[in-house]
Structures are given as structure tokens and as C-alpha cells.
Amino acid sequence: MPKVKPPYDLLVIGSGAAGLSVALGVLAAKPNARVAVLAKNNLDEGSTKYAQGGIAAVLDAADSTESHIADTLDAGAGICVESAVRAVVEGAKDAISWLVANGVIFDREDGALHLTREGGHSHRRIVHSADATGKAVQTTLEARIRESRAELFEFHNAIDLIREKRPSGRQGRCVGAYGLDRRDGRVKLFPARTVVLATGGASRVYLYSSNPDGSTGDGIAMAWRAGCRVANMEFSQFHPTCLYHPKAKSFLVTEAVRGEGGLLLRPDGTRFMDEYDPRGELAPRDIVARAIDDVMKRLGCECIYLDISHKPADFITSHFPTVHAEALKFGIDMTKEPLPVVPAAHYTCGGVLTDLAGRTDVENLYAVGEVSFTGLHGANRMASNSLLECLVIGAAAARDIIGKMDAVAELPTLAPWDETWVTDSDEEVVVAHNWDELRRFMWDYVGIVRSNKRLERAKHRVRLLREEIDEYYGSFRVTNDLLELRNLSLVADLIIRSALARRESRGLHYTIDFPTLDTVAPPQNTILVPKNFSIRRAG
Incomplete structure (x- = not known):
């Protein structure tokens, strides 16, 4: 060649x-x-x-x-x-x-x-x-x-x-x-x-x-x-505190607000973090996110509150100018009142x-x-x-x-992208519907608190979705939305498979079927291997 x-x-x-x-x-x-x-x-x-x-x-x-x-x-x-x-x-x-x-x-x-x-x-x-x-x-x-x-x-x-x-x-x-x-x-x-x-x-x-x-x-x-x-x-990390407002698009409220003395409150104004961890508001994110999720589910409330208004106003505006300005857009002044917050997926x-x-x-x-x-x-x-x-x-x-760099061999001639067998899509609505369904069942079944039943439901749904998406991908010219949906559906499958493989609760993975750490076997990372895997060269 x-x-x-x-x-x-x-x-x-x-x-x-x-x-x-x-x-x-x-x-x-x-x-x-x-x-x-x-x-x-x-x-x-x-x-x-x-x-x-x-x-x-x-x-x-x-x-x-x-x-x-x-x-x-x-x-x-x-x-x-x-x-x-x-x-x-x-x-x-x-x-x-x-x-x-x-x-x-x-x-x-x-x-x-x-x-x-x-x-x-x-x-x-x-x-x-x-x-x-x-x-x-x-x-x-x-x-x-x-x-x-x-x-x-x-x-x-x-x-x-x-x-x-x-x-x-x-x-x-x-x-x-x-x-x-x-x-x-x-x-x-x-x-x-x-x-x-x-x-x-x-x-x-x-x-x-x-x-x-x-x-x-x-x-x-x-x-x-x-x-x-x-x-x-x-292990998908959910940030405990994202601004709760229909127009805020899950704006993140930095953890430093809690680091500088911000308190997490129920809707009635009472604290709750000390009931979940001795470190209170300074507990790691997984613990804080689960605590907030538990409070919201127990009370049936749409959000909880993060309050740092007990600090001087100039301290708040100088340390958190971005959060302060963003909250003001929605009529919330964090120097005078608590911020409504909810958890949201944050880090892979x-x-x-x-x-x-x-x-x-x-x-x-x-x-x-x-x-x-x-x-x-x-x-x-x-x-x-x-x-x-x-x-x-x-x-x-x-x-x-x-x-x-200097030792890398020359490349072979590479083939251009082949669009011989595809056409423009006449059913873009399929992409939009599948995108929405995927993200909703991942939130409902593979979220902060999981169970085998929920994970099996998600596994079944993602298998059907991936079949539909693969068929669509093979038939029509690619678009940005299609590429992102194809990737998200695969990653969702990997998340679900990994969650089902871990038969314990550890860190960000919490399941009601296995609510404690597995102390019998040494702790392991979950490694998935693709069918076309081969060992990398030495060194």
C-alpha cells in the first residue's frame, strides 16, 4: 500500500x-x-x-x-x-x-x-x-x-x-x-x-x-x-446543588458556597445534613446528593435550599459573583434569601x-x-x-x-468517507423522540438511587433504542444530533452494564438491592472489554 x-x-x-x-x-x-x-x-x-x-x-x-x-x-x-x-x-x-x-x-x-x-x-x-x-x-x-x-x-x-x-x-x-x-x-x-x-x-x-x-x-x-x-x-457523579428554576437550565451552584459556610435546608428552614454525615454540608458529593434526593422523596418537595445569606453581602458578592449574578436573573438574591437547588448529573x-x-x-x-x-x-x-x-x-x-513523534511511521492511504448507500433523512422526529426517551429512562432507572429491577428495565429499553438508532445511522446521512444520540445510547448501555455488574453500594453507585459495601471480596474496578479488543504494544 x-x-x-x-x-x-x-x-x-x-x-x-x-x-x-x-x-x-x-x-x-x-x-x-x-x-x-x-x-x-x-x-x-x-x-x-x-x-x-x-x-x-x-x-x-x-x-x-x-x-x-x-x-x-x-x-x-x-x-x-x-x-x-x-x-x-x-x-x-x-x-x-x-x-x-x-x-x-x-x-x-x-x-x-x-x-x-x-x-x-x-x-x-x-x-x-x-x-x-x-x-x-x-x-x-x-x-x-x-x-x-x-x-x-x-x-x-x-x-x-x-x-x-x-x-x-x-x-x-x-x-x-x-x-x-x-x-x-x-x-x-x-x-x-x-x-x-x-x-x-x-x-x-x-x-x-x-x-x-x-x-x-x-x-x-x-x-x-x-x-x-x-x-x-x-460511577456518574450528581452535583448536589444546581439552581432550581424552569429557565435556569440546571445552572451549577459551586460547592465552594458550602465550603464557605452555606447551609442546606428543608423547605421549612431546618438543616438536615448532620443527620446523614458528621461532616454535614462538607461531606463528599455522593453523600450530599443522596441526602438531598432522600429528603426530596420523603417530603415530596421539588427542591431544597442552600443558604449563605447569614454571611455579609460583600463577602458573598466578592466570592461568588457568577452565582450571585445568575440567581439575580431569576429574581433570587442570595445575599438575602436561600437558593433553591436540586442535584443534576455532573461528572463521569x-x-x-x-x-x-x-x-x-x-x-x-x-x-x-x-x-x-x-x-x-x-x-x-x-x-x-x-x-x-x-x-x-x-x-x-x-x-x-x-x-x-519522530519515530512514528508514515501513514497508509486512507479512504474518504463513503456516503454511497445513504440518503437524507425524512424522519428527523425519530432522533428527537429517541433522544428524549433515552435521557428520561436513564434519569428514572439509572440515577442517584438504583435497583436491579430499574436497571433491567433500562437494559431492555437501551437495547431496543440502539437497534433503532443503528438502523437509522446506516440508512441516512449523518447529522450532529444523530451522532450525539448514537454515542449517548452506547454510553448509556455501558453505564447500565457496569451498574448491573457491581453487586454492592459504593461511592456514586447506590442500589437498594445491595445497600452495603461488599466486604468479602477485595474492591475492584469495573472493566468492560469490547469484542475487538487487542493488547496494546509494550511500553
Whole structure:
């Protein structure tokens, strides 16, 4: 087969903190590298932009790396990979220094970085930019990548990864991807020596989510179809406090509100968290979310309340300007009254199985950030460890890619996208109906509290839906909605299969059929293996 010079040394799918940290890291060492970044929407329209709380890092003399590790292991409910936790925590200082060097402005007090505290943390160690840290990080990294030589493809939705065909007939290394240009409906070929998945999580698989609309599990689904293992998909984190208002679209109220003294209240104004955990409002998110869910179900109320109005008004507006301004849009003044809040799907703790350099089971394919499973989060992600993981593993992936870039063989000639047998759809309503049904039954049957009966119902429904979607996908030209639905239905299936496999309650997975920890067998991560899985090359 003839060889051609690949147009890209690196293809990054996703443009949040994870993807941009890899791209910028590679370009810093290889300024002339051919780098492409695909963004499904605008370059900044991913989950990073909406991260409010901050980035966990041990910077206080009273704190310690061992304490941060212990807190993370505790939140992870016994199944964090300790080597991953240690690597990420120990990389925090360098990550913060890198952001500052690139121009991110964090809040300071007397010249030093101001540190706040969030649930699960035993010390103040959250570096932040008011309550819009993600926006500060995203804006800065976006400016850096726009200044670089990277080619940026906004409004491009990756469809599937491409693997090299070996003479034996088996699939080999990853050699690129197909992507849909959402603006004109054309499918493009993106050949690349190395591909990085940085597509975020899959929380839009649920009816209520704090995530932007694009969080549809695209990278997890593409990696699974390409032959990568996935792990711990049963652990979907529900943020305890999203603003409850019909027009608020599940706006997230940062956990730092509770960290700075906010109280959770029943509709009658009484506290309840001390009845569920001795840490009260500062308990880890899974405990707080289940407590709120229990209170709402017991009382039949539509929401509970988060009250920090006992603090001075100037303290509230200076620490939480974003939340304060957003609540005011709906006539709620958090300096004078409590915020109505409900839980919403927030973070995918599982994902594509990788090592600590972001390498997947497929040669030359990496996964970084929420799309991945490194072992850091275990059964429950601790607050503000997510951006940290993006940066630390992103830097490690960049170093690994740089070290191998010159040794990567030329690519084979790749076939363009084939639309020979498809037509334009005349039944788009099918996509809309299936999308709605999927997210509703996932919320009802695979939500905060589960049971075998509910999971079996979901398993049956997702099987039928996937059959319909696959038939539709094979018959009509692809659209963004169809691609997202195809990916969400696959990720939903992986979540359900993982939840059924775990016969205990641990961290974010709580089932009434097995309400306690399994103390007989050693705790295990749930690893699913695709039919086309093959062992990655050594090293």
C-alpha cells in the first residue's frame, strides 16, 4: 500500500483544558509540528468553561501532599488507584505554575494565592479565580492556542476513529478520524500520526445535567468502537446543588458556597445534613446528593435550599459573583434569601482506560481528562480534582507524544468517507423522540438511587433504542444530533452494564438491592472489554 506524508502530527479531539494542554505542550517543544484541534462547537464551549470551584493543589504550609492523597482516597471509596492519585497530586504545583506562566490570573490575598475549601478536603487547597476558574483557564489557553500554528476546526464533530488495517486483517494503530463539519454537513478525513481524545464526559445521558449540551460521551463511544476498554462507567457523579428554576437550565451552584459556610435546608428552614454525615454540608458529593434526593422523596418537595445569606453581602458578592449574578436573573438574591437547588448529573468518573501518560489500548491513541479513566477518582470524584487531572495527565501525554513523534511511521492511504448507500433523512422526529426517551429512562432507572429491577428495565429499553438508532445511522446521512444520540445510547448501555455488574453500594453507585459495601471480596474496578479488543504494544 502506498505511503503518504501525514498532514497532521497530532490530532486533538476536544478543546477544553485537557486537549489544549496537550496541544500547547507539544507545540512548546515542537513549534513546527502539524497540530489540528477539533471542537464540536466554539472553541470555548466545553465543560472547562463552566467549572466554577477551582483546582486542588497543596500550597499551604499547614497542608501536605499526603493529606490531599488521603482525602482523595477517602472520597474514592476504596477503589482509587493510589499510584494515579499520588502522581496527579504531586503534579499539582507544576500545573498551577504552568497556568500562571501562561497568564491565568488567580485570586490572591496578601500576594499569595488565595485558597478556599470544598467538600471532602481537610484543608484549604483550592486555587481559584473568584467562582469562574474554568472560564479563566479556558479563556487563557484558548488565547495561547489561537496564537500558535495549530489549525483549529470549530463546529466539527468527530464521527469515528480510523485504525490501520494490518496484513493479518486485524486492526492496528490509530491513524486519524472522520469528522462532520456542522456548518455544511460535509464529512472530512483527518489523517494523523497521533490522536488525542479530550472530549469530556457523558452527563447529558441524563435528563438533568449541569454540563453543556455537547457532553454526550463522544470520545468514550468512539474509543469503545475502536477497541478500547472502558472502566467504572457506573460511577456518574450528581452535583448536589444546581439552581432550581424552569429557565435556569440546571445552572451549577459551586460547592465552594458550602465550603464557605452555606447551609442546606428543608423547605421549612431546618438543616438536615448532620443527620446523614458528621461532616454535614462538607461531606463528599455522593453523600450530599443522596441526602438531598432522600429528603426530596420523603417530603415530596421539588427542591431544597442552600443558604449563605447569614454571611455579609460583600463577602458573598466578592466570592461568588457568577452565582450571585445568575440567581439575580431569576429574581433570587442570595445575599438575602436561600437558593433553591436540586442535584443534576455532573461528572463521569469512569471512561476510557489509560495509563498515567494518557495512553489507551490502541497504539497512538491517547485519552485525557473526563473522557478517561486513570484511577484518580475511584467511586467518587473529589471536588476540584478534575481540572487538576486534565493538566497533569495532559502534560504527561504531551511529553510522551513528543518523545515518540519522530519515530512514528508514515501513514497508509486512507479512504474518504463513503456516503454511497445513504440518503437524507425524512424522519428527523425519530432522533428527537429517541433522544428524549433515552435521557428520561436513564434519569428514572439509572440515577442517584438504583435497583436491579430499574436497571433491567433500562437494559431492555437501551437495547431496543440502539437497534433503532443503528438502523437509522446506516440508512441516512449523518447529522450532529444523530451522532450525539448514537454515542449517548452506547454510553448509556455501558453505564447500565457496569451498574448491573457491581453487586454492592459504593461511592456514586447506590442500589437498594445491595445497600452495603461488599466486604468479602477485595474492591475492584469495573472493566468492560469490547469484542475487538487487542493488547496494546509494550511500553
